[in-house]
Amino acid sequence: MRLPIPRVAALAVAGVVSWTMSGTPALAQPASQPASRATVLQGARIIDGSGAAPLENGSIVIRNGRIESVARAGAAPPAGATIVDLRGKTVMPALIAGHAHLGLTNGTSAGAKNVTEDNVVRQLQKYMKYGIGTVAVFGTDHDFIYGLRARQQAGKLAAPAILTAGHGFGVPDGAPPAKMGIDQVYRPTTIAQVDKDIAELAANKPDLVKIWVDDFGDKSTRKMDPALYREVIVQAHKHGLKVAAHVFYLEDAKRLARDSIDIFGHSVRDKPVDAELIGLMKKNRISYIPTLDLDEAFYVYADKPEWMGQPFFRQALDPGVWEWLHSPAYKVKEQSRKDFSVAQRNVRALHAAGIPVGLGTDSGATIARIQGFAEHRELELLTQAGLTPMQALQAGTAVNAAILGVDKERGSLAAGKQADILVLDANPLDDIRNTRKIHGVWLRGVLVSGER
Structure with a gap:
């Protein structure tokens, strides 16, 4: 697990972490970055939270803080999208x-x-x-x-x-x-x-x-x-x-x-x-x-x-x-x-x-x-x-x-849901303790902790 963060620079193109006057990090949209540009998390095993079998070599398209699609990798990414290579990783809802x-x-x-x-x-x-x-x-x-x-x-x-x-x-x-x-x-x-x-x-x-x-x-x-x-x-x-x-x-x-x-x-x-x-x-x-x-x-x-x-x-x-x-x-x-x-x-x-x-x-x-x-x-x-x-x-x-009554917004990886995503270095279905092998944390489509 990589903990000496949250990162404050070079975050996902969907947004960045900036620092407020109070010293607490805030999510902000960089002026040079179009808000509608997509980020694609590609190549990971996807456990979507529904209980369905994992999707191997999956692709998650994120735009404006929400999941646009979840599918098997292979389709052409949206024009101008930033691709995050997650081959060998497991992705699940935060x-x-x-x-x-x-x-x-x-x-x-x-x-x-x-x-x-x-x-x-x-x-x-x-x-x-x-x-x-x-x-x-x-x-x-x-x-x-x-x-x-x-x-x-x-x-x-x-x-x-x-x-x-x-x-x-x-x-x-x-x-x-x-x-x-x-x-x-x-x-x-x-x-x-x-x-x-x-x-x-x-x-x-x-x-x-x-x-x-x-x-x-x-x-x-x-x-x-x-x-x-x-x-x-x-x-x-x-x-x-x-x-x-x-x-x-x-x-x-x-x-x-x-x-x-x-x-x-x-x-x-x-x-x-x-x-x-x-x-x-x-x-x-x-x-x-x-x-x-x-x-x-x-x-x-x-x-x-x-x-x-x-x-x-x-x-x-x-x-x-x-x-x-x-x-x-x-x-x-x-x-x-x-x-x-x-x-x-x-x-x-x-x-x-x-x-x-x-x-x-x-x-x-x-x-x-x-x-x-x-x-x-x-x-x-x-x-x-x-x-x-x-x-x-x-x-x-x-x-x-x-x-808790928030299932329309979060809790699973599906189109329309908020892009709160946990990226792991190992598969928790093999050993539940693998949830502790955290590679990165994305909230509202922004990488807030860990690595790309």
Whole structure:
């Protein structure tokens, strides 16, 4: 993987990265470059995200930030097009981080004090270098996120697309716990307050809504009143917004499913999922983002896995985090080994039952959930849970796009879609860990990281 970028010169002819006065890279169109000129990515193996067999020796024509065509190489390229030779490479859609958090950590510090625009942009660009084209932030954003989202959409910020839940819904003296230092959360106590908060949130045009309903495994912590989260779901749906829930317990999941939640943002981890929950999820078209990496991160660093010594992991760490992971400050939670085992079995059961399973990690919520790396580790954990490499790739691309309601724009390589593309030096269908062999990252048709 080549990380000492984003590049600021000699980028794809569809655009370049320039630097704004604030010091953050922006996408800009060079004056001498006609906006309509095409770029052709030629000769690669194409995994389009749909689950179809790869297209060998393929060609992708990009124009104005979008995919114009995907076909077998051989046809004459458009007049004046720039040809990018990708023979021997594998091309796939850029990944979608289906459950993440921005700004909460900075080095070995965690909490709301770190949520600044500069820190959020820095973290977005880390995701970008790791091949992630869209980041869904689940309920911990400050209001400046809407301005960043607009800048990215306008091509003025070189960063993944932002999907934000704005301020999530939690519980007074409950989840998310005060010790996490998350201050940007609604904590209603009445139906009227829920209605007021949803109206305020909806005015900002978030992409979804997040609720925390469980007790984070602490029986002394208050859980959300079902009447309140039912009202959040009802009011959010009136505004055309999907709702994602932080869950742990099977019984909470069943109640949420009866109330037509849209997304489980974590795994059920106390018990095996049963036929009743599966039936409710099918009936109400509920999706599942298991965040297996979340539970693993509570103990895995103490086990010293081989990947901890590899550059792909080490380069994702903020200064001081390597030392922190090897210090007493990193506290192993042995219960999470059991939770992880249950979570993997439940992913296997739900996927086998036809429930849409997406890729998310909760990366960025704590120091140990490493942004960028976690998403690639999650792909591997999904295959260990029983998904094939192709199914895991779909979880991180087309399935996630459908879960999050952005499948018309991204998630697969098809004509009309945004040209968010990950170029790899090896085939992830042979070994899912090959997604870590990143050759280049293209967002909106522009090479933003790596090599041509």
